[in-house]
Amino acid sequence: MFSPEGPSLRELAVQALSSVERGYDLLAPKFDHTPFRTPDRVLDAVAVALEGIGPFDDGLDLCCGTGAGVEVLARVCRESVTGVDFSAGMLEVARRRSPVAGSTALPVADSMARPAAGAVTPAAAGSVAPPAADPVELPPADPLAPPAAGSASAPADGVAGAPSAGLPVVASASPRVGWVRGDARALPFTGAFDLVVSFGAFGHFLPRELPALFGQVHSVLRPGGVFAFPVLAPPRPGSPLFWTLLGFDAVMRVRNAVWRPRFVMYYRALRFGDVCRELERAGFRVEFHALPAFGRRGDGSPRARMIAAHRPTSE
Template identity: 60%
Template sequence: MFGPEGPTLRELAVQALSSVERGYDLLAPKFDHTPFRTPDHVLDAVAEALAPLGPFTDGLDLCCGTGAGMRPLARLCRHSVTGVDFSAGMLDVARRRVPPAEAPRVAWVRGDARALPFTAAFDLVVSFGAFGHFLPGELPRLFAGVRAALRPGGRFAFPVFAPPRPTSPAFWLLSGFDTVMRVRNALWRPPFVMYYRALRLGALLGELERAGFTVELRALPGFGRRADGSPRGRLVVARNDGPPGPAVTPRRAG
């Protein structure tokens, strides 16, 4: 469907009728050949925007998928980088893409992002394109876990982009996708949570502040500006200003 190396329409249908975890296990070998994989120019723009805030020591890629975000994260962090995802298939692909020279400082953890097994372990947590897999009511638990995983002064960062306008075909494509997914989840179990328009920027910022973060928005200049002058791309940077917790070393997992 997305070219000769991408998944077929039949494969996508099977994945969509599975649970989120099983669906991504099935998609993993071909995930990098779909539009769902965060493009390199987005990853590089985030790394460039974060570089002046460093240096960082240990970093975590939340919902790392096949590990595309680990490359820029490794440039930003001097000691270790960890990827966490609940899909074993995604992590298998991610492990294979790590250069041998980088392997000693890379760790992989299979786990639920809403129940992170870390306390004060990282200076930097990043995430790329994962929030469509969380319902609004799950954000408090998600952000509380991220804050607990950060050391005092650590940052949680992720890119956000201006939504398409109602006059754009992309607006109706994304709205139609969300509608299909809601109908699917009303008729089929287990649910497959993947919505493009379920979470608004204001709601994300509000939940981050309620979780105890100090939040700022930084423009990503490489993506231009809208007609009203606002940036098309922004980086959300949430700083943990809470009291210190017991420091731990990110654990390695097979």
């Protein structure tokens, strides 16, 4: 539909009538040929902004999809980079296509899989750390951004390349790269990262889910760590884009009212002010960084910003 390599209208319809997880599993092989992937221009602008406040040691791409944000992390992290998502299909594409030096094509580990009898799970063992150095040979959006930079953000599975009980370890060059299937609302990490990024995932969360989501991000960051994501200025009321996004949300609300399972994907569900308030309530100190590559609006305000939510160094 979007290009010869992209999904057909029928494939998109099948995806839209599926659950979020199943829909992205189906879309995964052609996802990078759709407008839902975060544009390189946005990724590059965020990477430049992060270079100004970094460097960092260990980074996490929350709801990583096919791994676009992992490439950003690889530019600013010195030790390890981990991508987490709940779509096994998206993670499979990410690990196979990742151009990041040191990335590996070993299987993705799964923190959501049902453990075998007697196995130790992350919850029982404590937490999952970023990829270790020693290899173990084992198997459009809310007003913030388009709802898919990587993919869905709700439940995701496991850790590919994370040293933790019951999970395989994947070591790579510097930074080491790992892929994790896990739930963004129940992350299998504790205090493991200096930087968490997310691109276009918030459209898959309802407003009532923000406190738990931001609480999870706060818990996986070390003191002084940063949660960063781009924010695009909302379209002017009455503009073609304004009506397009409004119409899309209306169609999705009708679809979710009459069809199960739900597919949560809204462009206008979250408001900028609400997001900032929930970040502060979760314990973050919020800063804004203009992204100069996108210029300014008629009133002088930036067309795009990066929110940098800092976890205090002492708590």
